[in-house]
Amino acid sequence: MSVRDEREPLDPRTTSLYDYALFRHGIEPDGRVPRKGFPLPDGPSEPRREELTWRQGQAEVTDALTPLLRDPDPVRAAGAVHRRVAELASTGRSLRAHTARLTLTDEDTARRTARQLTRTGTDAAAVGVGMALLIRLGEAEDVPYLKALGMLRGLADTASAALDPLDRQAAALLVIRSRDRSGELTSLIDAIATGDAEAVRSALLSLPDEDRALWLGRRIAEAADLHGLLRARPQDGDLLALTGRLLHRMADQQDSRPEILDYGPARAVYEALVRHADRLPPTQEHRSLLLSIALDLHSGAPVLLNWRPGRRRALLHALDRLLPEAVPAPAPVAEPVLGDRRAEWFRRNRHLPFDRAEDGDRPRWEVVVVHRSADSSAVETRILADGIPLCPALFGKGCGNPPEYLIDSGRLRAGPEPREVQLVEAYCTEGCCGALYVTIRREGGEVVWDGWRGAVGPTPPPYRFDAAAYDGELARAERDHSWCWPARSTARLIGAGLRDRPELTARWELAPYWIGTDWRDPDTAVVHLRHEPSAPPPGTGGSLYFTWQLPGDDGPPQDRAAAALQRLETDDPKAFATFGGGNGELAAALGYRTPPRAAGA
Template identity: 25%
Template sequence: MSSAVERKALAQNSLPLLARVHQLIERYPRQPVPEAQIRALAKNHWVCPRSRPESPAAADDFLHIFHTTDPACDSSVRALQLWLRLYGDVEALIHRLNHEARLCSVDKARSIGHVLLYEGLSFAEVAVGLHLLSYEVAEDDARTARTIALLGSPYLEPAIGLLARSPHLESHVEWIAERTGVHRLPQPTYTHISGSPGPPRVLNLGASMLAADASVPPGQLKSPAQACQVLALLLDLPFGTASAQVFRSLNLGVAALTELASISGALSGTVVGLEFVARVHESVVSGNFALLPWQPGDRERYIAQSRACLTSAQTHSVVSAALRQDASDARACWLYRYVARLHSDVGEPQEFSVRIVVPPPGHPGRVETRILAAGRPLVSAHFPFGPAMDPQSLLTDRSAWLPAAPLSQVVLAEASCTTPCCGALTVDIRHEGHWVVWDVRNSRQPEVSLAQYRFPSDSYLAEIDRAATDGSWEWPAHRAARKLETTLRQHPSLLKKWGFDSSRTGAQSGVSEQFWVTFSDPVLTNRPSRFTLEFSLADAAVVDDAAIGQAVGEVISEIATNAPDSTAFLGGNDRLSCRADVGWPERPRHNRRSVQGKTPSLYARLIRLCSQEPFRPITEAERDTLWEQVSDATPPAGCAESTAERICEQLIAVEVDSQASLGQLAQQLQSVTPTYSLTSDLRDMVIPISDRECRRMATYLLREGLTKTELVVGLRLLRGRCTGEEAPLVRTIALMGDELSSLGIEALDNVPQVATHLIWIAAHADGSVKASIAKSLCSARWTYQELLNSVPDAGVRTSLVLSEEEIAATVAEILLALPDGWEAWDSWSTCDPVRSLHGPVELLVHVAQNLVRFTSDIAALGLALRLRESVYCGHLATLPWKGGQRKAVLTAFEEIFSSARVRDMVTDAARTGSSDSYLCWIRRELTRYRPALTKSTSRLPSFAMHVSVGPPSGPHGATVEFLIDGMPLVANLFQRGSGAGPSTLLSGHSPLLVTAQPREVSLAEAWCTAGCCGQLWAKMWLDDAETVVWEVRDSLAAQGEVTVYRFDAAAYQAEVARAHGEWDWEWPAARVARQVATRLEDDPHLLGQWNCTSGWADSYHREPTQLRVLFTFPATASTFEDHLLQFVYDATIDDAAVVDDDAVTKVVDQICSRFEETNPTSISRVCGGSADSAAALGFPWYPDLRR
């Protein structure tokens, strides 16, 4: 371990994890600690380095370090702490320790365990400390373990390991239950109940906590309480985790339900226990528990027993008591409504029935419309991928359920991921005499019928009518939302009066007191095209229609009187958020009518987001959500007068020592539209204010700002004035992208250790922001070693150590991000940056010297391969290398890639994911041939060619790179795009095969388009002196600016022939595409017989398992007036590291045979043309232009 890393780690002054938990307990004495506080604390201390050893090597290394640790030597123990903090593969390590014999004597275990547990900053330290102290449990240690158990998973299991050995387990469990709240029971993983190995004490502790809440001594309910925990786990399984087949074979579930029935009386003593019984009851009736392997009659008996428990006098007494204490208690209100519906739910199960299921408060999910066929749940039986549809979607229009000629279709459930991913459950409904027949299908395979059901028509229609009119399941906010939408639909003039086209209302089941309405405006105006208002309405056990009508009437009255987007409508200090920019609508903004007080600023929300998952990039969708939450103010009339000069006058008038004056400035700026021209004018304006005053105003605007104008002005004030004190504010706001990123990076330019702050932004930012950062790194006077030697301030990394590997990996990702897309071009258009960047040379040399540590897992190996490729033939080859540095770095890469360690790591990964495209790409790159980087000793330079292929997750596919005297030509002469592909330059009639007749060949094209930002051309020919001449020019360069190269003709032709016949870079689908294209070109009759013309065949690197063959119909179309359609034929081909030529030939033969025997338009999809052409030629028009 390097001394630099050790110094930084030991300089970390964060409080130990245990001390932080004690602070929370003191803040919330004798009451549950809020979930958000626990989650934030656990995540801040979950150290999970980017580069860490793979298991079981991590566990072996730990055992070696542990056995050599001297508990009497502080430095020896500190080294063990630091190893756990930085390099521990935590999950594998804990699993290994649980199956190891005692590591050492009790005395050594207690000595080291105390240091790790009481001084630990990370989960790994605390977990190992708990394990060591469990060898001999002292009561003080048990009290500490129960404190750690408050953090839940993953801290739960090691804490249980110690508590299970304490003689006072039950009192500790009661203490935990008191401070966690039963609604947040620690839950084991699914493997603990599916037969896989796992510590059963995880179930025991959770079960004891539930039993303690039911006011029953835990010791008397070990088995039934464990059953409760199992059932709680099964109820909360994510969709797709367990299929219907799993539940049908889960005998443990039936046993758990049997145990639950025996203690239902004890559980019914609390609202929490009754809620649990109700959830289980509903799942047995209409959910997954109905699929368990019940014995005949057992399910019916359980339903009767739990129904009797829920409808008993004791239940009524418990719920009534809770409502007397708080009439709007969401849990008690939900339980009251559920029990009331049970009282009306009598009689035997019908052939067809509909149940509306509302999840309890605090549980995720939506209201479901569950269909029961002969008392069995239809959706659970056939579709484990998502919940049933909500009543608003299914029951608003009853006509969809009525059989139509020839049939009607209804969607019963949709996948929780996306419908294109896992499909949707649909039913085709038709009449057969006195029966209604359902054919159940998955939309991914609509031709396959999963099941068929037959229902009597009379009872079917009666049940549909009953379900559509039944509102007993609704809570007040939902009914208010439904009535509001009905009223707005009945009176469309209310919306048209203010220029709105439509509205939509709703209420979220988990937030029972809120409902919302969304207004839509399809016309491009200076207000949002869509925005949402939220209202609050207290929950109640019985919905009061009169009160609902009054609330809806108030909303309608306001809409009739004031425009929904006006300040008068919203009232108070709430404002509608919208921005106008050249008359285009902005993204929708959310607006709340609430009493929650001050809206958190954008900075506060960003800090919260960054702290949840340290060093995870913030996505564009998350940035949009942040803007929606804080929102910009609506510009008032006359806002055009708010110019940069006017803002400057307002700044001069501010009294910086007065909070009221600063607040008034913020309000003034909130009414200004942040146009591009205003931002540009602010950049160029000289602001005659002292540096101290600028910093005070900027700090206030950045910390409290809600609008982009406030943030732009704040960042502008700090340009040239920013110090280390304001740097954390600036770099956080810079994560928002666009002009905020560029202004923020400009403001940081003169800050000491600017590279440290830029690295922090890069670790949290996406590609477009990284491009701006890289430009600043080019101009910053920094080196990689200076960055390593600097001690990070507390804001750079909260509760985490900035390791050497992570600095290297982050900087490497920045360097690789530079050419990774057209968005980077804007940041690089005015400079030639890479050649001036000295720091990365030191970085790459350092990485090459320590490749064993920088290639510790598959992800790190992929990053190393990308680095090697860029140093070999990409933009990193143009760095200012000295002497033989570049060759030495490439040699080090080759040595590690060919080592037995990397070979074994890839082989192990291939055993479980042999067809994983990213792994296949790695395996191909490790074995491919690359021409040696040699410099010619003759008067003519050497010439070599290489096909570079990016990973499936990257933006660039295969490109042909030219190496002249070992240096890449495209990266050297053209930084605005990437090289041409092998399908263009290495096809059957390769343009690189020169003759005496000059020809022009495009070597590279800009990322946008050649017509926009140009391309790199080469005029090439064979002269009389038997040399090949290239005149290379940039199409945007001045006339006459060319670079001339001359190559030995024999060596040139031999290299082109070698590259032309070498296809080891191809993946299976790419090789199939090339051979199919060749077949179609050689035999035009294959498509010509069907009046079709061949276009192209290809497989994109981002979808390496997809083959696409494009063709046009009809071939006789010859003018623009003729109707013409484009079709694409799709095929799926498994990826592989090594292409099987025999298998490829077989697939090519199959595709060509299909084209010969079947009209290809009947087995392909329309992907281009026009609706008119489709109608004229007799094809449906639904172009799918995905590439």
């Protein structure tokens, strides 16, 4: 931390929060900051005003603070902010969020007041106002103060947001410390604090290849200066393998905006990885990793990076030359293990990112179905227009809907009547963070995509595609099942059978809810069914849910699906499927016990 400015606190009888943060850090024997930060000094409890809507809160904060931030005297303005925020009785979190959205008529004046608040402020709410202003107005000289205040409980998120454009490593360290609930990254934080690059490398390589350790992939790369480590050790095979895993994790759009789009040195790190990828031992794990990188570069979020002309295609060509050709399908085994799955996944996907590598071979409208990894059931439909993946470009809060929903169902087909289609739903459900919809219609010799709904940012323009080319590409995607593995094929065939013969489940007052493969076990087909009794017991209503699992075996998918459909002709699934919950009163009346919550849920 820097030496504190020689300025008096707003209240000479009270220590500024900045000085308090330095003091608390200084008395820690090991210098570590608790995950939640040091507790704030004793003071009045934070007030709450639940009755205010977001719009009302924004209006109140705007009216209260805007005049004060125009005062040219920063000491007087900061004192007024202290008094005014106490009168607002708003939570610190809401106050910071609203402050960050204020319209400022004089940024220089507001910056001076923000600095006075962060450097000499004594109240967390008022200091938070200053930090929120520095998200837009901060400069290099503000970094030491933001780093110190970020050590205090409740201020880390605002501090990291303000540090992001100024000092990415400092921001990343704050994010990791506050969000690493498992403690997996503590050794990395300690190593970074030493400034020893070799210690940082060792700590990075000791991280387990699991989501709980790598879910903060971008922040790990920024905090450890992965780009700098690669420049110093360009042929370090272990470091290259970790780089590939972090890049693939950053490109993943499963649960939020892909982090790769916010990782500054992303293009340079991709270049370094591919340039020296021949240093990786030729194991199946590394081949699968490089193929995953190729799939990301071909049709995933990394396409949206600001590539120099031809560079992304050159990286794909290099990976194509490096990866071995796919071997014939191995003989089936009774119980597939991860190594077998990886080999089979590689065989099925080896061609995908390279078949249309030349621009002239790629249609204007393209459908790419990607099974993201061998040990997962996640399959997404990536739709590209003029080479741009639409879901991350227009939405960015989840991956494309599965092919069973978009392709097998015929939803992407263009008919004379307009049809609205959901392309992607937010990872947390549509009701929380929305979904991306488009209306598809045929207009003469063209297929038109317009009527966008749910896009992030400006409304996208209409897309017009040659109808014959569109139909041809969709027909190709409907025929191409190379992404599919046996259990998924079984599930798809069951789904198709139930679409053709809805009476198989209707006779039991059931309807298919979702059909696919088990999230934790890709070799198990799963049929989820919803039960809505036509005559529910008096005083009840709603739905119940049942799960029918079909573990993998040696039989062909066609035979397994046919056997499942045949069983539905004679047996009520409610008698053999697992009850999965639903309306509690209805379940109790019909004799179903609500399943216990899974451990850790």
